[in-house]
Amino acid sequence: MIGEVDLRNGEAAGPFLFVCEHASNSIPAEFGNLGLDPAAREAHIAWDPGAIGLARALSDRLESPLVAGTTSRLVYDCNRPPDSPSACAGRSEIFEIPGNLDLDAEGRITRTEKIYLPFQAALTRQLARTLARGRRPVLVTVHSFTPVWFGQTREVEFGIIHDTDASFAQALFDAARDLPLRAALNQPYSAADGVAHTLKLHATPHGLAHAMLEIRNDLLAGAAGQQAVAAHLADALTRALQAMPALERIA
Amino acid sequence: MIGEVDLRNGEAAGPFLFVCEHASNSIPAEFGNLGLDPAAREAHIAWDPGAIGLARALSDRLESPLVAGTTSRLVYDCNRPPDSPSACAGRSEIFEIPGNLDLDAEGRITRTEKIYLPFQAALTRQLARTLARGRRPVLVTVHSFTPVWFGQTREVEFGIIHDTDASFAQALFDAARDLPLRAALNQPYSAADGVAHTLKLHATPHGLAHAMLEIRNDLLAGAAGQQAVAAHLADALTRALQAMPALERIA
Numbered sequence: 001m002i003g004e005v006d007l008r009n010g011e012a013a014g015p016f017l018f019v020c021e022h023a024s025n026s027i028p029a030e031f032g033n034l035g036l037d038p039a040a041r042e043a044h045i046a047w048d049p050g051a052i053g054l055a056r057a058l059s060d061r062l063e064s065p066l067v068a069g070t071t072s073r074l075v076y077d078c079n080r081p082p083d084s085p086s087a088c089a090g091r092s093e094i095f096e097i098p099g100n101l102d103l104d105a106e107g108r109i110t111r112t113e114k115i116y117l118p119f120q121a122a123l124t125r126q127l128a129r130t131l132a133r134g135r136r137p138v139l140v141t142v143h144s145f146t147p148v149w150f151g152q153t154r155e156v157e158f159g160i161i162h163d164t165d166a167s168f169a170q171a172l173f174d175a176a177r178d179l180p181l182r183a184a185l186n187q188p189y190s191a192a193d194g195v196a197h198t199l200k201l202h203a204t205p206h207g208l209a210h211a212m213l214e215i216r217n218d219l220l221a222g223a224a225g226q227q228a229v230a231a232h233l234a235d236a237l238t239r240a241l242q243a244m245p246a247l248e249r250i251a
Numbered sequence: 252m253i254g255e256v257d258l259r260n261g262e263a264a265g266p267f268l269f270v271c272e273h274a275s276n277s278i279p280a281e282f283g284n285l286g287l288d289p290a291a292r293e294a295h296i297a298w299d300p301g302a303i304g305l306a307r308a309l310s311d312r313l314e315s316p317l318v319a320g321t322t323s324r325l326v327y328d329c330n331r332p333p334d335s336p337s338a339c340a341g342r343s344e345i346f347e348i349p350g351n352l353d354l355d356a357e358g359r360i361t362r363t364e365k366i367y368l369p370f371q372a373a374l375t376r377q378l379a380r381t382l383a384r385g386r387r388p389v390l391v392t393v394h395s396f397t398p399v400w401f402g403q404t405r406e407v408e409f410g411i412i413h414d415t416d417a418s419f420a421q422a423l424f425d426a427a428r429d430l431p432l433r434a435a436l437n438q439p440y441s442a443a444d445g446v447a448h449t450l451k452l453h454a455t456p457h458g459l460a461h462a463m464l465e466i467r468n469d470l471l472a473g474a475a476g477q478q479a480v481a482a483h484l485a486d487a488l489t490r491a492l493q494a495m496p497a498l499e500r501i502a
Contacts, residue, residue: 081379081382081456081457082379082380082382082383083382083383083385083387083457105383105384105385108383108384109380109383109384112379112380112382112383113376113379113380116379117372117375117376117379120375120379121368121372121375124368124371124372124375125364125368128332128333128363128364128367128368128371129333129360129363129364131332131333131334131363132333132334132356132359132360132363133356133359133360134334134356136334197456200455200456201452201456204451204455204456205332205448205451205452205455205456206332206334
């Protein structure tokens with residue numbers, strides 16, 4: 001159903017709060033197919049392939065809640081604010097999105113209300129309940145990226161991105177040295193590219209430790225790959241948390 | 252009704268978005284009177300006396316929306332995160348709040364869900380609709396403070412507080428030099444005291460210009476006083492906006 005949000009392990013008491021904004025490539029019937037052919041609707045422009053499988057595995061392994069979207073980011077990208085051109089992108093990489101080219105203010109408001117606001121409300125509620133219990137989770141968003149972008153091959157396999165507080169991202173990068181994944185900080189992009197909206201809204205105002213995980217999606221092509229990456233990342237996340245000084249309130 | 256949020260001029264197209272978290276001293280019946288006598292329930296600990304009259308006058312004069320709370324901050328202070336001890340304070344200045352002394356996690360969650368989350372949802376929605384229209388409002392929160400605090404008289408009449416971006420607060424302070432009000436930046440307290448929660452959640456992540464206005468409440472004792480202060484502040488806010496360089500997106 002449009003506006004539905006996928007909450008997993010909502011009562012789990014683990015130290016993380018996972019978020020997967022780009023979990024789904026579903027385009028609700030009322031938006032037609034945005035004028036896209038089936039190949040485009042399956043491509044990375046519509047979602048982060050493999051990310052939800054990885055995010056669910058992390059949520060289960062680390063016994064921590066997961067909040068995930070259920071609608072394609074081409075209808076509304078929940079990791080973008082409503083005034084961002086890429087909230088309802090007219091173009092993404094080499095693809096034009098016909099259904100978004102002539103979107104007017106009313107159309108943007110409709111999508112904001114039907115998709116962005118329910119997602120924000122679900123995440124705000126999950127975080128608020130955890131904070132009210134006196135627990136301060138590490139906020140971790142789970143993404144995947146395409147191995148080839150505008151014809152260029154990307155060598156990095158595991159990108160770790162942060163907002164203003166780099167401490168947990170740095171600890172995670174240090175822990176990732178032991179993984180069989182080529183890790184990099186703030187690759188293949190960084191907060192300066194506008195990709196840290198969820199972190200800016202939900203981690204930084206509360207002074208919460210945080211990181212955005214970006215996995216190259218060829219590593220997440222099937223369930224076995226997703227589980228293998230999840231095992232590595234769960235290990236690194238756990239060690240990163242142990243390496244952090246006692247988490248203190250910043251805000 | 253508990254959880255109700257007071258939205259005024261929701262479709263107005265002016266340049267500000269006003270917020271009044273401490274508008275009301277209403278304590279819903281299910282919370283009894285929190286063990287307080289009538290004098291305490293009327294005192295500044297329960298609300299910001301005069302603030303809602305001022306906020307409504309500013310909203311009307313500047314043709315800009317206002318989002319206001321409808322429940323006493325002693326039940327839940329909507330300008331505090333759910334993990335803050337002062338979200339449901341057990342003590343405020345010289346007053347003890349009996350109904351808050353033994354509040355457990357479930358009690359905090361109940362208040363968070365009934366009061367904080369609806370307030371956050373209403374403010375998030377109002378701001379998101381404005382952003383989706385391509386307008387980036389200046390976020391202005393409206394507060395009042397007590398002339399006497401722990402026996403000490405406060406000389407400042409108009410405090411201007413900001414989060415990390417001081418630019419609009421500075422412009423407003425400059426404009427306030429022409430007003431018959433003793434103005435001060437970051438008085439009688441500042442973001443370091445944890446009073447900037449609304450700004451941190453709704454202004455800073457979007458890179459919006461912002462200020463928190465604090466008016467000494469003896470100046471807001473009646474409707475005439477509230478209108479007089481509103482006239483002065485509307486003038487200063489307008490001149491401050493004119494003095495700002497073209498507002499650019501930071502985030």
